[in-house]
Amino acid sequence: MLYQPWCDKEVEEDAGKQLWRLAEREGGRAAIEAILTTRIRSHYDNLVQIADDVRELGYPGAAAILSERMPRSVRARSGELGEILATELVEEHLDFKVPVRRLRYKDGREMALRGDDFVGLRLDDQANLHFLKGESKSRANLAKATISEAREALSRDDGRPTATSLLFVADRLMEGGGERWDVGRKIRNEVASRAAPPARTSHMLFTMSGNATPQAQLDDLAAAGGNRPHLSAHLRIEDHQAFIRACYERALALGND
Template identity: 55%
Template sequence: MFDQWCETTVQENGQKQYITIVEKAGGRAAIIDELAETVRSHYDDLERIADDVEELGYEGAAAILKELLPTGIRARAGDLGEILASELTVERLEFEVPVRRMRFKDGREVPMRGDDFIGVNYAADDGGLWLLKGESKSRRTLGGATISEARAALRRDDGRCTPSSLLFVANRLLEGDENQADLGRRIRNEVGRKALARNRIDHALFTMSGNGPIAALLADYNAAEAGRSHAVINLHIADYDDFISEVFEAAGDLGDA
């Protein structure tokens, strides 16, 4: 989706990546339907939505879906940033994001607590578990204070994923099939043992903003600590407010055919 939608520039320095993403001319129009479906899938299972359509028709199914989607600009911006961060993690950073947190919100305008997104990579022939701890910030005008706040969150708990966030992911996986349950068990073990080496917990700072380029974000990238991999990312959306409204309006519209 990102390749069709945006132009991406990557600057690398050792274990660090600085990724800037800007929309292509006509890129948004090309992916808006796919993006809308992606957003829906973060709030509810697409098969369940299809069952709602069969049972209630498009209008009734859309009414249920709209009860899950936030309506306030701040909640929408925060959620969309986390959703896009999760999707980019899968597309570009080679991690899976196995749990879609928005499905577990206890209020559509209420932000989830804990790490904004957690990536998981597991390969038995490569030493086992590898994690990514992610923070997401969405601002019309992104500045240094917000970036510093995100970096402080990444450094918290000695740079490890927050235990409560890891347990949330692990427990959801334990409710799944055999492979998911095995991964959930391994993540719970990490909470108990804290055995992962520093270089097996990557950090990602994803930002979505109406301004760019952002000097403070580049400075954060340059100052990122050694000993682990870092991705520092900015998605620049010039018409920030209109974009967020467009995405959520499209996500809530199931059509009639």
């Protein structure tokens, strides 16, 4: 568990829309430091492969490989940590899984991946696929323009996950075979038919910032269409930039944990 020992959560719900306010509790950050470091690494590389690099190359060599996957710029680190923490929140607190760690597949350390920031999947009792289309934003000070940018992305493609994002997930799942192949096949079928109704596609906006939940995020949720479930989550990190810097420094310090 990451969030449970780390943050207090306040939830407001109205007509299929939820607002989550997450705030660090006293001592919470220290309690999850080690697990957060491991989770960050796992989004950039398979932990088994990192361990194999350590055996083959020692800690410095393994760290050198890991550093080639992680961004160095403040902006890129902020955005990618937002995606990581959004994904972890989904899998800890929602019924969706985010089956592909997409940051492992970047074609450049500082390059942002195109498509939806995260896509969650769930199969219901009738084996119908449900989707979670997610956008994450991380800013020292979160403002209205950033919220509007995220909502615009969520609204594209009639509110469905983009075909490019879905096919990327499907391809990665089908490489594994077995049940993952079957889910990938279902995703490809959905892309072909574009038949999933809005009720099977939920939207999630995840934000992380140093300021309190801005009024713009509340207004955005209130204005969101009522034809699908919506979750808007805000994580307040008062020392936002120092927190991000420390997270990546620890993640790259292999051998010190």
